[in-house]
Amino acid sequence: MPPRDVTPSAAKLGSGDPFVRQMMNLLPRLRRFARALTQGNSDADDLVQLTVEKCLRERGRWAEGSRLDSWMFTAMRNAWIDETRMRSRRRESFVAGEAEQVADGSVASEELKVQAMSVQSAMAALPTDQRVAVALVLVDGMSYQEAAALLGIPEGTLTSRLSRARATLLSKLTEGRHGHH
Numbered sequence: 001m002p003p004r005d006v007t008p009s010a011a012k013l014g015s016g017d018p019f020v021r022q023m024m025n026l027l028p029r030l031r032r033f034a035r036a037l038t039q040g041n042s043d044a045d046d047l048v049q050l051t052v053e054k055c056l057r058e059r060g061r062w063a064e065g066s067r068l069d070s071w072m073f074t075a076m077r078n079a080w081i082d083e084t085r086m087r088s089r090r091r092e093s094f095v096a097g098e099a100e101q102v103a104d105g106s107v108a109s110e111e112l113k114v115q116a117m118s119v120q121s122a123m124a125a126l127p128t129d130q131r132v133a134v135a136l137v138l139v140d141g142m143s144y145q146e147a148a149a150l151l152g153i154p155e156g157t158l159t160s161r162l163s164r165a166r167a168t169l170l171s172k173l174t175e176g177r178h179g180h181h
Contacts, residue, residue: 019059022068023052029140033073036135037080039124047083051076073136073150122172130165133158 030051034044055062055072062071123131136147137158148158 019062019068023055023072026069026072027052029069030072030076032139033076033135034080036123036131036139037077037128039131047076047080050079054079070146070150077132077150118173119169122169125172126165126168130161130168133161134165134169137162 027048030048031044034047034051038044038047051072055075058075062068123134126134132151133147136142136150137144142150144155144158144162148155151158
């Protein structure tokens with residue numbers, strides 16, 4: 001007997017389901033947030049999958065009419081915290097891989113690809129709390145209020161993290177530019 005496919009799919013869940021449609025529309029944002037949290041695409045993809053599966057299983061916990069994106073981002077953040085704690089307990093070391101191609105392959109300019117990789121490298125060097133703040137506000141476009149609520153911190157703390165992150169990014173990117181000329 002062939003193995004039974006137990007993975008949720010839009011076809012099985014009903015693509016006419018508004019919850020599933022909203023969730024599918026959030027996938028690009030979830031992937032960006034996962035990359036910021038994990039600093040690695042294989043971990044990021046696993047985290048997105050884990051988050052989607054968890055949110056589908058626990059769909060009943062989502063309050064109809066509330067923001068699905070905030071609920072899913074919180075679930076992802078909590079899943080990543082659990083994962084890092086588990087790794088720490090097992091004494092696994094998480095080593096970031098080589099910088100991955102972040103620029104779209106169809107972009108003609110090699111200079112843009114180099115700049116994109118420089119930004120990715122500078123982002124990876126940020127402390128996790130600053131990297132997550134940048135990902136939510138500057139990359140994903142959340143308001144300070146939304147991001148602070150999602151992270152469970154005061155807006156002033158978020159503002160400080162963003163300020164420090166911007167200064168670090170500017171310094172690293174300016175330093176990189178001067179080092180190549």
